[in-house]
Structure formats: structure tokens, C-alpha cells
Amino acid sequence: xxxxxxxxxxxxxxxxxxxxxxxxxxxxxxxxxxxxxxxxxxxxxxxxxxxxxxxxxxxxxxxxxxxxxxxxxxxxxxxxxxxxxxxxxxxxxxxxxxxxxxxxxxxxxxxxxxxxxxxxxxxxxxxxxxxxxxxxxxxxxxxxxxxxxxxxxxxxxxxxxxxxxxxxxxxxxxxxxxxxxxxxxxxxxxxxxxxxxxxxxxxxxxxxxxxxxxxxxxxxxxxxxxxxxxxxxxxxxxxxxxxxxxxxxxxxxxxxxxxxxxxxxxxxxxxxxxxxxxxxxxxxxxxxxxxxxxxxxxxxxxxxxxxxxxxxxxxxxxxxxxxxxxxxxxxxxxxxxxxxxxxxxxxxxxxxxxxxxxxxxxxxxxxxxxxxxxxxxxxxxxxxxxxxxxxxxxxxxxxxxxxxxxxxxxxxxxxxxxxxxxxxxxxxxxxxxxxxxxxxxxxxxxxxxxxxxxxxxxxxxxxxxxxxxxxxxxxxxxxxxxxxxxxxxxxxxxxxxxxxxxxxxxxxxxxxxxxxxxxxxxxxxxxxxxxxxxxxxxxxxxxxxxxxxxxxxxxxxxxxxxxxxxxxxxxxxxxxxxxxxxxxxxxxxxxxxxxxxxxxxxxxxxxxxxxxxxxxxxxxxxxxxxxxxxxxxxxxxxxxxxxxx
Numbered sequence: 154x155x156x157x158x159x160x161x162x163x164x165x166x167x168x169x170x171x172x173x174x175x176x177x178x179x180x181x182x183x184x185x186x187x188x189x190x191x192x193x194x195x196x197x198x199x200x201x202x203x204x205x206x207x208x209x210x211x212x213x214x215x216x217x218x219x220x221x222x223x224x225x226x227x228x229x230x231x232x233x234x235x236x237x238x239x240x241x242x243x244x245x246x247x248x249x250x251x252x253x254x255x256x257x258x259x260x261x262x263x264x265x266x267x268x269x270x271x272x273x274x275x276x277x278x279x280x281x282x283x284x285x286x287x288x289x290x291x292x293x294x295x296x297x298x299x300x301x302x303x304x305x306x307x308x309x310x311x312x313x314x315x316x317x318x319x320x321x322x323x324x325x326x327x328x329x330x331x332x333x334x335x336x337x338x339x340x341x342x343x344x345x346x347x348x349x350x351x352x353x354x355x356x357x358x359x360x361x362x363x364x365x366x367x368x369x370x371x372x373x374x375x376x377x378x379x380x381x382x383x384x385x386x387x388x389x390x391x392x393x394x395x396x397x398x399x400x401x402x403x404x405x406x407x408x409x410x411x412x413x414x415x416x417x418x419x420x421x422x423x424x425x426x427x428x429x430x431x432x433x434x435x436x437x438x439x440x441x442x443x444x445x446x447x448x449x450x451x452x453x454x455x456x457x458x459x460x461x462x463x464x465x466x467x468x469x470x471x472x473x474x475x476x477x478x479x480x481x482x483x484x485x486x487x488x489x490x491x492x493x494x495x496x497x498x499x500x501x502x503x504x505x506x507x508x509x510x511x512x513x514x515x516x517x518x519x520x521x522x523x524x525x526x527x528x529x530x531x532x533x534x535x536x537x538x539x540x541x542x543x544x545x546x547x548x549x550x551x552x553x554x555x556x557x558x559x560x561x562x563x564x565x566x567x568x569x570x571x572x573x574x575x576x577x578x579x580x581x582x583x584x585x586x587x588x589x590x591x592x593x594x595x596x597x598x599x600x601x602x603x604x605x606x607x608x609x610x611x612x613x614x615x616x617x618x619x620x621x622x623x624x625x626x627x628x629x630x631x632x633x634x635x636x637x638x639x640x641x642x643x644x645x646x647x648x649x650x651x652x653x654x655x656x657x658x659x660x661x662x663x664x665x666x667x668x669x670x671x672x673x674x675x676x677x678x679x680x681x682x683x684x685x686x687x688x689x690x691x692x693x694x695x696x697x698x699x700x701x702x703x704x705x706x707x708x709x710x711x712x713x714x715x716x717x718x719x720x721x722x723x724x725x726x727x728x729x730x731x732x733x734x735x736x737x738x739x740x741x742x743x744x745x746x747x748x749x750x751x752x753x754x755x756x757x758x759x760x761x762x763x764x765x766x767x768x769x770x771x772x773x774x775x776x777x778x779x780x781x782x783x784x785x786x787x788x789x790x791x792x793x794x795x796x797x798x
Contacts, residue, residue: 154456159399160417162456164268165384167401167415167449168203170232170288170368171196174240174261185235186323186444187405197239198410200402200449201232201368202461203267208386215488216367219253219292225369230265232448233463234293234364235322237263253292263288265370266403266410283414292367295360296487298434299479302426303359306466306695321362321464323444324472362463363435363479388481389457392433394705395536395688396422398440398478400462402449418442420476424704429641434487436460436478439706439743451478460484468694471774473745475694535758536688541638542674543703543752545692546647546662548572549630555691555703555751556634556662557763558673559795563645563664565634566791567750568765569652572632572660632662637702638670657783658765659791674752676785676792677759680735685710689742689780691751691764703751708742708778735784738762744780753782761785 176195189196204212205228216229238246240261257263264285307319400418403410420440425433438451442462451459460481465474546556546567552574556567632647645668650661681687689706714737738753744767753762762782767775785792 154454156399156417156419159452159454159456160401163399163401163450163452164415166203166205166208166386166458167268167403168201168230169198169266169403169406169410169414170201170230170236170263170448171198171266171407171410172237172240172257172261172263174258185239187408189407195239196407197236198403198407198445199232199236200406200446200462201230201265202448202450202458203265203370204229204231204386205384208384209388210385213485213488215294219367220369222253223289223291223369225289225291228370229291230288230368230370231461232366232368233461234366235361235447235464237290237293237366238364252294255290255293257290263290263368265368266406266414267370268415282411287371288368289371290366291369294365294367294488296363296365296434296479296484298483298487299363300356300359302435303362303466303477304355305427306699306701307355307358318469319358320467320469321358322467323465324467324474362466362477365461365479365484387455387457389453389455389459390482392422392425392436392453392459392480394422394424394540394702395707397454398422398438398459399452399454399456400440400442400446400449401452402442402446402462404443404445406445413445416446418446421705421707423476423706424701426701428700428702429637432482433480434483436480437704438462438476438478439704440476442476473694473775473777535756536690536754537758538672539674539688539752539754539758539760540690540703540705541672543690543692544637545635545697545703546571546750547633547635547697549632553692553697553747554749555693555747555764557750557752557760558636558671559661559792560673560797561667561671563647563667563671564650564795565647565662565664566763566788566795567660567662568763569658569660570765571749572649572652634662634664635697636668636671638668642700642702643668657787659763659783659788661791661794674760675758676788677755677757677761678786678789680713680784680786681710681738681755681761683710683712686756687740687742687761688754688756689740689744689748689751689764690754691744691748693745693747696747704745704748706743708740710738711741712739713737713784714739735786738782738784740780740782741778742780743777745777746775763788 173194173196175193176190177193179190179195185197187198204216220226220229237255237257240257242256242258245255265288266283266285268283398420400420401415402418403414404416405413418441420438422436423439424437426435426437427433436459442449442465446462447464449462451462453459458481460478461484463477463479465476467474542558544556544558544565545553546565547553548571552571554568554571556565558564559566632649634645634647636643636645646665647662648665650663652660686707686709689708690703692701692703694704695701713735715733715735717733738761740753742753744751744764746767748764749766751764752760753764755761762784764780764782766781767777768779768781769775
């Protein structure tokens, strides 16, 4: 389907939710990037998934039971719980104990903005402006599998021993956060001691990132879509890295609801969690989203519902955000029979047992089918081999980056600055800076955690201990390569074959024990032109301990930097055939620390460059969408060396 068609279909299931409540001290907005505060009241907004009655062929039983428990017979909307949490009564705020009986402070009210055609009263073929409908909070429900996936990322971050490096929410929320920092500290001290805060911090953060609020919408018009006439919403069954995504959300909605309502953003699946699993409980999305889009529905290329966009993970003291999507399947399976019993329903009361049995059979079939498919299959299918040719490279206990398999003999191409960072302005043997897209950790962090031994999937793999917390690089330090194949990860030792001493930031490694399963990259020596679509595949951000496979992002070549033929002839002393030489590709695809040595590929799955660096702000933070790669045209000699002869 064309993007316009997907967007048109998706808008029928998108809404915006807002909550207004008393806030005399103006502290309710502390974790929200945008808000409206006036006359002692605060208004917050978020996007929402609108579920008209009858739209889902097989709605989660929990929804029916929640509605029945509250006597609600209308439509429902799902959104991020962060919208309503500030207005919960004091005893439920922060960690609501009664998920299915949440209570808001007096005078707080919720409204949902929906497309006017959803009200069924379009006249004379003319569209009408969106309309507000009153709503109420029915439940706030955790999605355990999604929370576990977020926790798996955070628990590998040694900073939780001290000050967390990751938080939940948009970067623009930092200003509001600082305004009430003392209020947060006093609140935490009153609720638990410091030791408990440190031990529960990661878990609470993970739950906060994945908690969903269920809203019941009042139907005020007799023409509202009934069950028989409801537009059906189909559910996407499987997602893989590179799959197209479309989000319908309302960024900055409360500032001008009718201007920003149901805006469209497109992107792709960057990664799937847990790694090497049959079904995903959390997706990392390469998509440009803005504050207020949390809670927005996410759709695939066939306009099928993928899941719900949540608040991003935000790296403190930087502008890096990781967009998170909870798949609909994870939401359904997470709301299990135990949850039903908590609200008075049990397995015996589930409607249509035969239907449930068929649903379970379908899920078992899908799970079985997924296990037979390479977990790393992505769309477009032409990039399947390219993504499996990317490996993780670790150097001793100090750094990690990405690498590219060049041939079946285990020759790996990576960046020279990973091995000799001081030559490229990154560091000296006794100090650390952060200029390139590799990852380096400092000595203070090294004292926080002990080395952790990884598990290996084949008998031939060498033992490899991952502890990335020591300074400096020494030639005698172990170099290891991790390959990601199907449902397993394999570690192998490697040795240095070549480190470029010239301007090219490249190096070659040789794997000491070469697995039978080895996918190699295919190069494209014709340089892409500005505007060409490209994908970036590389490791980064969370490091080896997270177990994450390489992530994917998409963008375009924004500029090709070339050496004029006349200058090239002067430098080489030979004729340059009147052709300019491409030496650098600038792209808009997101590149994060750790992606050094990753691949830049075109839509045909051919490698057009190797990732080397990001641009940086003056303050030192990287600019993810402004990065540079060495084109394959400049690496022809290396590819000839890696050939069969």
C-alpha cells in the first residue's frame, strides 16, 4: 500500500487524549515536555489508539472484563499511562497498587479528540473538525514482557549503581524536570530509603516505560459507529528489522489541538527484543517522533496494527532518544488470566472458549513458523544477507564497535580508530574523548561492575569475558568478534591483519576459528548520488552485555564529498581519467556510538560504505543524523585483497 493509503486507514483508529486537573504548585507537568498551566490547573495531552466497538475481531478478554467491571458499554482508547499518572490520588501515584481501580484527584477530567467522521455525522460530503468526547479512566495495566525487555537493556547499564544514564521521557522534558528536582527528591525520601531506590530504580523505570492506560469514551451521539458498522482493524502478526512503520500521533497537541492532531510519521523497525526470540515483546523504532506522540497507534505497510508507541528511553546529558513500540501481541499475551482474576473474572468466565482455543492454536502456529524463519529476516528482503554480515567487535576491556565480514575465511573490516584511537584524536593510551562512533568507557565506571562471562552457542567458540570498563588500548589485549546467526550468537578470537596508516580509517581483522555459517557482504563500487536511499546497520548504545543484535536505521545520502580529478592527478602523479574521486558520504540515517565499522547499504542490499564518525555539537554531544562513511569506491584495494586470489 502507498503511504497515503496507510495513513488514511490509520487515522480512523487514532485519537488524542487530554487531562485537566488542579495543580496549584505547578508540579504535575514535571515529566512532560509540553503542558498548559493557568489559574491553578494543568493540562497534559498524549496520543491514543481508538478502539471502536466491534473493530477488533478478537479483542483481548481483559478489555471486555474491564469495561464490564466499570459498567462501560462504549468505545475505548489506549494511551501511555504517563498522561494520567500525575493526577492519581496520592496513595496510588508513582506505583498504583490497584491497576483496575485507579482513582483521579477530585476535579480532574479526561477528554478524547476523535476524527469527526468517526462520529458518523458527515453531511453533504463535507468534512467537519474533530470533536472532543468525555472519557474516564478505567484501568492502568502493565505489560510484563515489554517491561522485562526494557529492564534487560537497563540492567546492563552500570550507571544504576550510581546516577542513571537513562530515563523515560522526551529530551525537552529536562527543563521541567530541573524545575521540580527538589520536589522529586523529597517525594522519594518520604516513600522509601535510598538503598531501596537504587535497587528498584531500573524496575520502576521499565514499568513506567510500558504501562498503558485504558480509557472509556462516552458516546454522546446516536450516530456513533455501532458494532456492525465499525471499520475492522487488522493486526500485524510479525515484525522484523527494517519493516516499515507508520505512526499517527498528535505532537504538541494541547498547544494547538486542531493543527497537530493526527500527524503522520514514517520509519522502520530498528531492532527487536528479546534478541533471538520467536516473537518480540518490544520494538526499537527508527522513526522521528515528537513529544505528545506517546500512546499513538503504529501500523505496518499493509495498514495492520503493529502496536503502541510509548515514551522513549532518553540518554541523560545527550540528545539521544530510543523510540519504543509495544507490539499488540505482547499487550494481548501480557494481559493474561491472572489479570482477569484480579478484576473478578476467571478463566471459566472467558467468552467463547472455542474462540480462545483457536486463538491459542493460531499463536502456536505463528510461533512455530517464526522459529523456522531466520530471526534476522527484514524488509526489504534484499538486505537479509547484508545485515547478517555485520559483527560486533570488542577490544580487550575498553571498547566495542562493529565490523563487516568480507570473505568466507573470516576476514573482518572495521575502523582503525577502534584499535588505535589516539591516532584519530579520540584518546591517548591514558585518556578518553568521544569523537567517533565507537564506544569507550571510563575508569570510574570500571569499578562499578565485575567482568561478566558470556555464554557461547558452539563448542568451538573461545571463552570471552566482556568487561568494558578499563582505560586505554594495548596491543596485547584480546580482540573478539561476535556473530549473530539465527537463534544463537557465537564469539571468536581475532587478530590484527592490517591497520591503515594513511587517511583511511580502516583496519582488517582475521577470525582465528571460522564458523561454517558465514555470510559475507557484497560491495557496490558505483558511488551513490545525493538523495539515494540508504540503510545503516551497526551495534551501539547498549553494548555487548545487552545481548542486542545490530540495529538498523534508514535515511538518504545528503552529500558526496569528492576530490577533484585535477587534484587527484597531482597527488598521485598519474592521470585520473577525468573522474572525481568520492572520499566521504554524508547521510541522514541515525548513527549512534558503537556503530563504527558498520555498513551503509543501498536498497539492493549492496554495501556502499563503512561508517566512521558523527558530527558533534560544540558541547561534545553527537548529532546522530549527521554522520560520515567511507565509500566502497575508496576501498577497492581492500576488497581485492579479500578476494579468492
